[in-house]
Amino acid sequence: MDDLSDRIYTAFEPRMPSALEQALEVVERDVRARGITGALRLITPGDGALTWVEFQGGYHGAGIIADGDINDLLADVAEAVQETIMELTWKVWPVCATHDRGLHVGCEQGLTVWRCTGDGTHTAAPVGELP
Template structure:
């Protein structure tokens, strides 16, 4: 392993330790100071790293460590993995169950599930339809908001279904145009670009197609 890759691995381990301690309680100064030193070595100087390296460790209170630990995670764009926060995966699975109602309402059959392919080292989730996963991966952080999760899972489902059927899905019955999943007024909805763009239905509530 190259030195840069090893340093990245160490940084990720430290951030995971800090995140877990912030979540569960019991954060101590060691991982916070160590991460601040590593970031400084990389030339990433922030108010949090400066404070951590300039103040005596003994003067850092529990509140200080919490604040500075949160700042370091935010400044480095940390996002917990599914392994670290299984509830994020559960949230995406629940969103997929809602999207599946639209899949069945439009007459499509076949297994629909959430997967984490071995070839994907990004840590994302993928929607698999009829044994195929294609299109957009879904980052763990998406699972932190139910409606964001719903819109993202709907978008990923749309991508893989259209790849499988070689056609547009779902379709606006009024205009014959494809729909797209969007967040509107903090709700995941299917929107049509026809007639000035309009909402067709909340995700999970597409009307059944006539048989």
């Protein structure tokens, strides 16, 4: 892992109450890196069993259950952010800069990453590190 990845994963404790907030902060770096503005936050309506990502006042999807390891939780939050942004803006996010295709969350060598299917499958960047 490089230095930034070490800092992301060292500070990330999956059983801490703030684990979802930490994961959202990591994913939000990618949102801002791609020029998307608007408030992102976590909401837990109802019985508190599920959490959703709210973007610009709306949310979408099946919700997040805060369990699993670091990669599972970060992947769940990244997918929730992606799903919510795309549903509310009607635009694909994030997009591979090389192939102009939508990226998908995956895991590679212990990191949660954004992957592209252009020219076979390649990793565009670890989640939180999109250029």
